[in-house]
Amino acid sequence: MMIDVGNFALAGAMLVAAASALAAVHGAVNGVPAAVRLARWLLGGFLALISLSSAALIDALVHSNFQVAYVANYTERALPVGYKIAAFWAGQSGSLLLWAWLLGVVSTLAAVLWRRRQDAAYPWALATLAAVCAFFGALMLFAANPFVLSVRPVADGQGLNPLLQNSGMIAHPPVLFAGYAAFTVPFAALIGALMTGQKDDEWVQPVRRWVLAAWLLLGVGILLGANWAYTELGWGGYWAWDPVENASLLPWLTATGLIHSLVVQRRSGIFRGWNAGLIAGTFLLCIFGTYLTRSGVIQSVHAFEASSIGTFFLVFLGCGVLLSLGLIIWRRNLLKPAQPLDSLLSRDGAFLIANVLLTLIMVVTMVGTIFPIISRVMTSHPMEVKTNFYNTVVAPLAMVVVALMAVGPLLSGGRHAAADLRRRLMLPAAAAVAAVLVAVVAMAWREAWSVVTLAIVVLTVGAILQELIRGVRARMADSQENAATALLRLVDGNHRRYGAQMAHLGIAMLVAGVVGSSVFGQKHDLALTRGQEAEVAGLTFTLRDLNQTRHENYSAVEANLMVTQKDGRTAMLKPQVRYYDKFEQPASEVALDSTLRRDIYVTLAGWKDEGHSATFQVIVNPLVAWIWLGGLVVTLGGIFAMLPTLAVVPAVQPGGAGLDLAGNPQPSGGAAR
Amino acid sequence: MKSKLIIAGLILAATVSYLVYAGVSQGWVYYLEVDAYLAKPEYRGQTVRLCGRVGAQGLVRDAAGLTARFNLLGKTHEIPVVYHGVVPDMFKPGCEVVVEGKQDKAGVFQSTMMLTKCASKYETEDHAKRLGQRP
Numbered sequence: 001m002m003i004d005v006g007n008f009a010l011a012g013a014m015l016v017a018a019a020s021a022l023a024a025v026h027g028a029v030n031g032v033p034a035a036v037r038l039a040r041w042l043l044g045g046f047l048a049l050i051s052l053s054s055a056a057l058i059d060a061l062v063h064s065n066f067q068v069a070y071v072a073n074y075t076e077r078a079l080p081v082g083y084k085i086a087a088f089w090a091g092q093s094g095s096l097l098l099w100a101w102l103l104g105v106v107s108t109l110a111a112v113l114w115r116r117r118q119d120a121a122y123p124w125a126l127a128t129l130a131a132v133c134a135f136f137g138a139l140m141l142f143a144a145n146p147f148v149l150s151v152r153p154v155a156d157g158q159g160l161n162p163l164l165q166n167s168g169m170i171a172h173p174p175v176l177f178a179g180y181a182a183f184t185v186p187f188a189a190l191i192g193a194l195m196t197g198q199k200d201d202e203w204v205q206p207v208r209r210w211v212l213a214a215w216l217l218l219g220v221g222i223l224l225g226a227n228w229a230y231t232e233l234g235w236g237g238y239w240a241w242d243p244v245e246n247a248s249l250l251p252w253l254t255a256t257g258l259i260h261s262l263v264v265q266r267r268s269g270i271f272r273g274w275n276a277g278l279i280a281g282t283f284l285l286c287i288f289g290t291y292l293t294r295s296g297v298i299q300s301v302h303a304f305e306a307s308s309i310g311t312f313f314l315v316f317l318g319c320g321v322l323l324s325l326g327l328i329i330w331r332r333n334l335l336k337p338a339q340p341l342d343s344l345l346s347r348d349g350a351f352l353i354a355n356v357l358l359t360l361i362m363v364v365t366m367v368g369t370i371f372p373i374i375s376r377v378m379t380s381h382p383m384e385v386k387t388n389f390y391n392t393v394v395a396p397l398a399m400v401v402v403a404l405m406a407v408g409p410l411l412s413g414g415r416h417a418a419a420d421l422r423r424r425l426m427l428p429a430a431a432a433v434a435a436v437l438v439a440v441v442a443m444a445w446r447e448a449w450s451v452v453t454l455a456i457v458v459l460t461v462g463a464i465l466q467e468l469i470r471g472v473r474a475r476m477a478d479s480q481e482n483a484a485t486a487l488l489r490l491v492d493g494n495h496r497r498y499g500a501q502m503a504h505l506g507i508a509m510l511v512a513g514v515v516g517s518s519v520f521g522q523k524h525d526l527a528l529t530r531g532q533e534a535e536v537a538g539l540t541f542t543l544r545d546l547n548q549t550r551h552e553n554y555s556a557v558e559a560n561l562m563v564t565q566k567d568g569r570t571a572m573l574k575p576q577v578r579y580y581d582k583f584e585q586p587a588s589e590v591a592l593d594s595t596l597r598r599d600i601y602v603t604l605a606g607w608k609d610e611g612h613s614a615t616f617q618v619i620v621n622p623l624v625a626w627i628w629l630g631g632l633v634v635t636l637g638g639i640f641a642m643l644p645t646l647a648v649v650p651a652v653q654p655g656g657a658g659l660d661l662a663g664n665p666q667p668s669g670g671a672a673r
Numbered sequence: 674m675k676s677k678l679i680i681a682g683l684i685l686a687a688t689v690s691y692l693v694y695a696g697v698s699q700g701w702v703y704y705l706e707v708d709a710y711l712a713k714p715e716y717r718g719q720t721v722r723l724c725g726r727v728g729a730q731g732l733v734r735d736a737a738g739l740t741a742r743f744n745l746l747g748k749t750h751e752i753p754v755v756y757h758g759v760v761p762d763m764f765k766p767g768c769e770v771v772v773e774g775k776q777d778k779a780g781v782f783q784s785t786m787m788l789t790k791c792a793s794k795y796e797t798e799d800h801a802k803r804l805g806q807r808p
Contacts, residue, residue, distance in 0.1 A: 163762065163763070233761075234759060234761075235759065341678075343677075344681060353681075364689070364692075364693060368696075375701075381703050383703055384704045384722055385697065385700050385701050386701065386702055386773075387700075388696075388700045389696040389699075390696070390700075392695055392696035392699065392700060393692045393693055393696035397689070397692070525739060584765065585762060585763060585764065585765045586762065587762045588759075603759060605739050605759055606735070615739060617739075
């Protein structure tokens, strides 16, 4: 019964979305407001029906209705109920349904939020959203239907892949897909603006929030995936330049450029064509990534075998590229900049350079990812690039972007950019030089990457602190506030500026974590008999014992491995090897002792003599925690930037106040002059 | 301003081209099926990535879990492989794997990197069928 409901709701959702697109186009072409209203309601109908369909799948999963092949393939009766629900996105068709549902949510939200804006672009944006929704409906109905029935009745399902029975896997796909789905809204707004030939840059304003929100979701989704790989896969890393990972990074890179260059377009009317390309490109990269990873054209650690949804995505991608390119070429006169760029050594110039570099990193990553296809076409031998391709090409470019991030906020917009920069850079640069000297002379650091990173991180943090302190001092001098009040009011008075600074701080933390763990990580094999001690990487490991435990749907062999630091602090690490009832091969479970300084990462590799001796792989990874913390700080910064001012702040306007990133008056700017 | 932009663009293009050239020249490997690898002796001395299925016969896993010996099966030929490292969770007979390494003098493929291709959330029907064949 519920299966039929799910299936009919899916068919209905596709039809309703298609009808919505047609109604919106009719409303746009013939100027019929009633048709546009109808289109909006129909889009809401898509959300309602796709929600009903999702509810039907959740119902089947929770009640272990193995009539549905999807339920039988990805769950079992003994699976904890949380994982039964998470199995919703464990397979191809379910994860596409999740994407479609999230698409329904963001589309309806955008349609409702923008309904009061009586502009001509609205119906076209609505039509674009509805068309994308209809595509996903058709995709599921014809190529990846999650409600396909089992061929023969089964007593119990096959169980959820052990690698996916991890908390990171519950959160990673929904957040990532929410990011992908949210990039549809800026794309729809762009199509609307281009179709109606909007001359001003007003339409960019609401788009910025969407881009920022989608960028945050995508970034958090990527980090959750990295964290899952780190805690579950057992090789001690969080990023392997696998095609699937790269596919999610591509739109993140272009969107990172976009959140900066949209600000400039709004303020100065430049970068119009560039932004149009980036908005379309980011959305299409989301689709391209999905095509790449699900069609079987690229070999990946994730098993992909040829399936027909690849063709669907390829056709959709082709249509999207042609439509965007055609519109951008058609409207090229409207996309010309309102004024020329002053100079490369200015804030806008830095934005331009960062944008170009981010786009280049995207292109290089894409070339590496599709290198097997390129090489198959150009030579007779298929080739793959190894991870050191990315480390050679992407790492230096990324470092330049991070350096720009450190210096960029110190640049001013005017003609005195160079002189301003020199003055503002003095203190942070001195701090960076001092830190490098200490590291190289006193601590004997020899790896170039770590030294460069140290310099950039100190520069970034120094510059942020310096600006903050100057701002607070200026407020205190002008308004007789105490330091804490001045700080709160300063920050609250300009969310975008300080949200961005916070995000930059988070990126610096993240970069420190990535470089620290890549350069200083150590890997050791360790064989111990019961009660034996061994010293590895300055840590003493003692094997207490091995024992067997039984859980809901697996039994496990667990080692009790005590680690003692030089300062006498101890921790008990419990790496496991799990034997899931439904899977014949064992799954190892990493034990982690994580501090801000370093992670001790232990896997149980094997044992002999009935558990009297065991082998472990011990990885000491410095600074990994900073990656996750940095991600958190970036996210908080992004959220802060989107929040409205919390308290009413008495404005302090010293003479010659500057402009912030968004072109808002910057209360503290005067003091720096 | 325009000329400055062009110069900056050229410098950037040159740098990136060099980086890509440097990256590709030291960062690529042949990706081959077992049969194609064995067909041409010229691959013998090079590091390559080999793709094939794990044979059930002759599979020996060291109890300590840090080595695995097995035959990698192509469509018609097979090659003995010794893998040194932590054996991935999804490694088992019949599983498709990619190993990176080179052949030693005895003809054994020595590898230190292995990717298993069985585990995924994007499994298609074909994979489900294979899972379904378990006893």
